[in-house]
Amino acid sequence: MAPRRPPVLLLLAGVAVGGLAALPAVYLAITIAGEASSAADAVFERRTLEVALRTVGLVAAVTVGAIGLAVPLAWLTVRTDLPARRLWATLTTLPLVIPSYIGAYLLVSAFGPRGALQGAVEPLGIERLPSIYGFVGAWLALTLFTYPLVLIPVRGALRRLDPQLEEAARAMGRRPAEIFRTVVVPQLVPAIGGGGLLVALYTLSDFGAVSIMRFDSFTREIYIAYQASFDRTEAAALGAVLVVAMLVLLALYARLRGARAYHRAGPGTVRPMGAISLGRWRVPALAFCGVVVAIALLLPVGLLVYWSTQQLGDGLALGSVVGNAGNSLLVASLAAAIGVVGATCVAVLTVRFPSPVSALVERLGYAGYALPGIVVALSLVFFGTRVALPLYQTLAMLVFAITVHYLPLAVGPLGAALLQVPPRIEEAARGLGRRPLEVFGTVTAPLVASGGLAGAALVFLHAVKELPATLLLAPIGFETLATDIWRQTSSGFFEAAAIPALVLLLIAAPPLYLLSEKGTVTS
């Protein structure tokens, strides 16, 4: 089908959303433009290159690690006769609710020097465990707490696979391993790529885990530039490098996804497939799932529960925790709802009307997710005090900032769902005389609804634990669970943060459950 011109309204809406989402990138450009030479100095320092290489190494290792964990877990929990596989499906998705700064801290508590594990092995004569700090710790923490970003879409894609393809391959005499490699994996590429992209971008922008693990990544460098040298130009220049890195990752992903069609060509329905028998691999498979769940979920949650019981023993007031939980819920729900509406405009524009403009709109929108929260927050301080002063530091402004930060999380699943809707259905509806908006409402929307829900859930999960923008932009006195955790930890009372941290996990669990159950099923 030749590309059509998008309806003006859609184009305007898409460009508006994309433009708003690109505000952090625009802010960087404005900041750098004033001091181009010192910005260039900061970028072309020898040290910048070193940090960049280290960061690239971490991003690659975390992405590969996350895919390496997620694809087998997805396959085991969707396609095999793994015992209690529905339970495993939920448990293996849950580590996503653990904020990286909390997860990293808990890993250090368990595996760090004088941590719980050290105490356990000391009687065995092991005086000092290999240090968890540095690359290994950062890699471990980020891999363990982000792999569900790959797991969720891959599970969805596995469930949507057309069994006819595999049956056809089997009928032609291919062996199971061969079928997996030649038929199943290629079908999973968009899901793996999309999830891997989110993991990579998250790793680029993460500050919590790398600072606790003392790994000097690009984002940590940006924080140091703001917090120690007060050098906004240097920070902005480094942020711009992150935007470039993000554009490279997006281009890679676009090549991977290519111009292939992933929807059915002919009529037919997706029907459930028979489970593959694990046979003697059952025990190793269970052990694999068990180890992942133990380290990424049971260990952190167990420590938090233990600390919480100690706090409760001290007679801590729970009233403020309930209020803060309400605020977190409010902000995250609003951001999720608005994010889905905005992401729909962008996704329809880019998937149905591909053009240089729509590609630019989509890619610049990812800047919010690839940049550290502090940059996104300061960019909205900049614009807020200049063009929207009455809204500055109101709830509306905070929700807007968080939506900008996490919009790409909703664009991804919506775009993927849209890709699987054959354009011919929409064309048929138009052919029958429906207007474009009507077609979207009656035909497209119901088909991509689950993609929208998945997007909303992803935005919610991230928004509920957001910190830097909340500190800078929330109305004064507006406390969330994340600011409460920050309050406690910045005073050095990590254990006191255990209760708000646990409540945070509880709030995030239901949307996550929805996400792991529904994935992005579009049938």
Place this chain on the structure above:
Amino acid sequence: MSRHGKLLLALVLALPAVVGGACGSSEEPGSNDDPSTPGITVYSGREPELIVPAIDMYEDKVDRDVQIRFGDSATLAAQLAEEGDNSPADVFFSQDAGSLAVVDGEELLEPLPRDILERVPARFQADGGDWVGVSARSRVIAYGTDVSREELPDSPLELTGPEWEGRVGWAPTNASLQGYVTALRKVEGEDVAREWLEGMVDNDAQAYESNTPVRDAIAASEIDVGLVNHYYVAEAIAENGPDYPVRVHFPRDDLGSLVNTTGVGVLASTDDRAEALGFVRFLLTPEAQRYFAESSKEYPLIEGVEPDHSLRPLARIPSPRIDLSDLSDLQGTLDLMRDTGAL
């Protein structure tokens, strides 16, 4: 629009309303914002735990509300710089002199009247009188009680000796350590500072995120000594009792036990100058100063208020006389720290 479309739309629109309704009563943002007594807005880089009780004291006294935004000092300084003249803040209360000097450098602070400046020794305020110190802290060597006192060095510069290899903790990303290195450059010169940093890195000094983990690592015998601010140890002893296994050593030589300050300034863009100045005056009353001395174990700065009895008097702490505003010159420090691998 079909039933499905409407349903989806209703769902999306209803979600926040339902949630908002459910928790609308939990905590109204700015609910203490009574329009009849509009209060000032304070950006505080000092932690809530410590500041909220002090603000409560002030509110009770003047019967006006104070709005406080918390964050870390440097981030708030960056935020103030981005906000410029449109800042909603009236007062900036900072954890360190450096952040204040940055905001001052953007010409966002206004000079304080003489009656305020006179309350605090000149070494704890800005040259132009744009900000004033509120409380002071000393940079000390904290040590575990299983380290013998004779072994402790007379100068922090001696921590690069082979006997300290792998035993020292510090927080190189923390503003207070960077302020210390800046002071070292100003007082002893670039070469001494470089040599010390290289020595610390070569000596396998253990890097932590901030002062608290350094102290905790000493308590856990992970390391033997560490460079921290005095009150981290004083607080822990007050909380855990005299058996807490960390003590404070005040080195005498070179930079000794450098004394630095927290401070406060009034934004030039304030729309309630009188009230903002009233708040600054309150922080320098005996009542507020006593509160800081007792609760956080910092040194009070006005005459007539004594520090906690467990502390060595401020006058007896060996510290070079330097202009604290100079400590905002952090760029050179960062370059040096990166160059030597300390950062």
